[in-house]
Amino acid sequence: MLDFLRATAEYFLKVLEQARKIRPSTTEKIKSLEEKIRIAANKAKDAVDLKIFQIIKDTSLMKKSIRREDLLPVVEKMDITKREVMETLSEFSTSISDIVDDEIxxxxxxxxxxxxxxxxxxxxxxxxxxxxxxxxxxxxxxxxxxxxxxxxxxxxxxxxxxxxxxxxxxxxxxxxxxxxxxxxxxxxxxxxxxxxxxxxxxxxxxxxxxxxxxxxxxxxxxxxxxxxxxxxxxxxxxxxxxxxxxxxxxxxxxxxxxxxxxxxxxxxxxxxxxxxMTLLDLDNSWKFICDRVFGPEHDHPPELEEIGKEIAEKCQGLPLTISVIAGYLSKTARTLESWKYVTESLSEIVASHPDKCLGVLGLSYNHLPNHLKPCFLSMSSFPEDFQVETCQLIQLWIAEDFISVSESGKSLEEVAKDYLEDLISRNLIGVRKRRFTGEIKACGMHDILREFCLTEVEMTNFMHVKSTNPTLPTQKHNVCRFNFQTQTFLVEDCCKQLPPTARSIYLFCDSLFSKRGSSVKLEVFSRFNFLRVLAIFHEDVEPPSFPLSITKLFHLTYLAIRCSGKLPASMSMLRNLQTLVIPVDGYNNISLPGKIWMMKKLRHIHVGGAYYFPSPRRERIRNKHLPIGLPNLVELSAPYYSNCTNEVFSAIPNLKKLNIHVSCIRMVDLLDNRLIDMSSLRKLEALKWFQQWSAEDSARKIEQEQQDMGNNFLKVYIHSSGSYWNNILRDNISEA
Missing domain, CATH: 3.40.50.300 (P-loop containing nucleotide triphosphate hydrolases)
Incomplete structure (x- = not known):
């Protein structure tokens, strides 16, 4: 039955890939086809994941065989869907199997x-x-x-x-x-x-x-x-x-x-x-609006210039958006109140012209190969004007299973970078920042493209996005991804309404609150047994301790959560976890447990401040017959310098990025007394160095340290703070 489910899913993939080549007049039928396939596939995935969860929860089930009846309903559903798909295909004037690339x-x-x-x-x-x-x-x-x-x-x-x-x-x-x-x-x-x-x-x-x-x-x-x-x-x-x-x-x-x-x-x-071609600057955007609204003489009321330029700026230099907004302005009263309304509802105005605006961008989306569509739609996960770090975006794509294993032997991260470059090449995602090496550091999306994304994710039930204080409708049963972008988040109300089959929950908010107005206990998320991605980005003053109940979320692959204290040993139960992000500022008392060496699928550990990273020695003694190490770990950030030993590095041989935190001592003394043995890190590509500088002492040695570090590592970053040290860096940057 599992073989049948996989074979049917592969058939569906081929159908969707070929369906892209059918003439655009059939777009609505294709979308209906995709919806049927998505619902059937999600139900099959839920059934299989539930059985795995039950086995992990009750190990006695391992001794029992899985009964045929356990999967029979979803197998029948997939079979019915397959017949419906084949029937739909027969309605097209040209069979999908007969489509030739040369022709259409x-x-x-x-x-x-x-x-x-x-x-x-x-x-x-x-x-x-x-x-x-x-x-x-x-x-x-x-x-x-x-x-x-x-x-x-x-x-x-x-x-x-x-x-x-x-x-x-x-x-x-x-x-x-x-x-x-x-x-x-x-x-x-x-x-x-x-x-x-x-x-x-x-x-x-x-x-x-x-x-x-x-x-x-x-x-x-x-x-x-x-x-x-x-x-x-x-x-x-x-x-x-x-x-x-x-x-x-x-x-x-x-x-x-x-x-x-x-x-x-x-x-x-x-x-x-x-x-x-590049986007128009503010001056030309405003001239474009004036030309359409006031004619070639640009004779406009003076009081409208400031608000008009604000409207032009919100169009972000895209002539298509400016044209739609200018057309709308030409039909409205030339009063300050009317134009203020346009600034507040610009997105709604653009969305109300699908043929002129969103429909044009939809052509770019419809032309995407199927493997890029979910990556593009995932950009709706981030708030307006948000600059997402490339590494964060790639890790989320991998966690969401958007990245296919490469036959060429490339890593998942390398394949994801190829996907990102492809979307950038198609001008659907924009580069916001680059590293000095030319690599993409951060990317983002034009507002009108994001507006299209928001429309598409709701239409296709790809994700439910809420940007106001949420009151979620209960009928969203077919959605498995939920995203809340609010100033405050009333967790208890929303979690009650989310379906238990939710697979991804993203929270972007200033603070998390319960009904009683106090900081919420994150245990409320433990009821989502199918959850793969839990990304909580908030700014509570005092982060809570790591919630024990979350360690029961067996399917979790991505966890971003603000917390403090020692992480529990039970987190090793998160056997599928690939990315652990603890976004804290400054210094904290985070400490990772020794059991972390048993989490074989970990690829990225990123903690905002310094933390204790355990030695594998104790786990080797406890588990003599088990291999100890993290063979898939490619990024480690930012353990204390004292934890960076050859014993630790030998257990993470495939590490590519290492961020190290150095305590508040003189760096030159540290380098003189104990250099880090990195001989085990054969694949290391980048080293980033965080230090609380003893500025006056270290400044005297800056040239020596730059030469020592610069000659030993492929890339070296020095992070500093404080005006005194920044001035020192500025004066010496040419030598650096």
Whole structure:
């Protein structure tokens, strides 16, 4: 029965992957299909996880065989769903199994921003025009990339219609990539443009010609002419390869201008100097609004300028959003009260124009491969304007089972980084901070993309997100992920309404309160036996001790919880835990138990302050016949320096990131007396050093310490605080 469930799930995966290639007119049917599959798969997963939990809770069950009846209901449900899926597929005009990549590709063109001037594009236009009129004789490919709604089509149109471009090229051809793209249609569009502009008759017997004959006809009629072809909003390298073949190399300074939402496609077509569009600055955003609302003279009431710029800033430089908001403003009263309403309800206004705004971004989402969709939707887990650390995001993706095991031997973290890079390349996630090495440190999402995410997660029951003090509806039974982004969180009320099958709970709030107004006891979360992710981020002044009842959550893979004191030995019962995060500030008395060496699946231990990390010696004595160590641990942050011994490091041989906390002593004395033996850490990539500096003494030795540390480690970070020491660092940063 387990084999049947797995085989059916694999069949569903293949169906969903192929369903992406069906023409967009069937989108609603595909979403209905996904919903049926998701519900059946979740029920099967719940049944299996419940049986595992029962066995772990009562070890006597291990001696008994699992009865056929235990899984029969979910097997029958999966079988019924499979038949429904097959029946739904039969309704499509083209069977999924017969779809050929060459024939239909889901792509789309952004709706034109109309006749409105998009301010801030003049420099972009001049750069593209100069490139197109360059002296290079070979056929040059010029690419423009950027997120949906940023104005790529508008830029391409202004370039195409530019006076100098009109006189420079014999032929200017605009190729629109339609939603139901077929190569044949592209060939016909190009032939129509040639016939119209060159005033030649190509013939009308197109229906009698096959695709190869049409392609030859295009090449023949372009040969010898200096042409410009604009290929607008292309999605994949495969589509580009098929289109590229019909444009001949005439060695006469012909050009192709290509726009795309995917930076990888732009790099593939134009590896030399692809042009990446950026968001508008505040000044140009405000001019754009003025142009649409007040006309070219920009004659507006002075009292509206400040609030108008506030609205422009909230649009975050995206022309598509600005266009929608400006259209709304043009129909409202030009009063301070009306415009204040717009600033307070901008997200709702954008969401009320799905065809103009969210629908455009939905095209990017629908075109994503299935393995990237949950990663993208997970960005709705974070509050507005939140900058999420890359390492935190990746750990959550792994904990949620969004990351597939790589056949190439890459680690889960490496695969997750590839996923993130892919989403960034598609301009769906933005880079907010980079490390000095160029690595992505933090990322975020444009507000309009987040708004789309929030809409999509609710429609698909992927997650329930509440950003006000929550009163959760009881009918949310099909949702397994819950997210609360409130200033205060009334835990008891909400936990009573969450289904016991909840798998992920995220809390972003200032404080946790019970009904009585006091700090809540975190034991309330122990009733969720299927829970995989419990991420609690709050700022209570006095963090509680580690809640013992949480150690019973056998399926837990990610735990972020603010607490203090010694963690209990019973936490070793969390056998599936991969990430432990204790986000505390300053110094505390956190102490990890010796039993932590039995938690074999741990990958990341991150404690905000210094803590005691046990030696494996005592556990080796207690468990002579069991291997002691954490073979999967790749990140350890930030144990006391005194705990960093070769004995500890030998038991975590695959460690890649190590953050060490040094007590308030002179660092030079510490280095002179006992260097850390890191010979066991063959895979170490980064060392981060936290120290309470004895500033005056240590400053005298800064050059020596920089040289000693810099020569020994691949990366070294020094964290300091206090104006005196910061001045010392600033004066010596060039040597550092």
């Amino acid at each position: 590709v889901e792509v789309s063109i952004l709706p034109n921003l109309g006749s409105a001037i998009v301010w801030g594009l003049d420099d972009d236009v001049e750069l593209i025009v100069e490139r197109l009129r360059g002296q290079q004789s070979d056929l040059d490919i010029v690419t423009v990339s950027g997120m949906g709604g940023i104005g790529k089509t508008t830029l391409a149109r202004r370039t195409h219609d530019h006076l100098s471009i009109r006189y420079h090229f014999d032929l200017r051809i605009w190729v629109t990539i339609s939603q139901e793209y077929r190569r044949r249609n592209i060939f016909l569009d190009v032939l129509h443009c040639i016939s119209k502009q060159a005033n030649v008759s190509i013939g009308e017997d197109y229906d009698k010609k096959d695709d190869n004959e049409l392609a030859d006809l295009v090449r023949k009629n372009l040969m010898g002419r200096r042409y410009l072809v604009v290929v607008d909003d292309i999605w994949s390298t495969d589509v580009w390869d098929r289109i590229r073949r019909i444009f001949p190399e005439c060695n006469n300074r012909s050009r192709i201008l290509l726009t795309t939402r995917d930076t990888k496609v732009a790099m593939y077509a134009d590896s030399n100097s692809p042009h990446h």
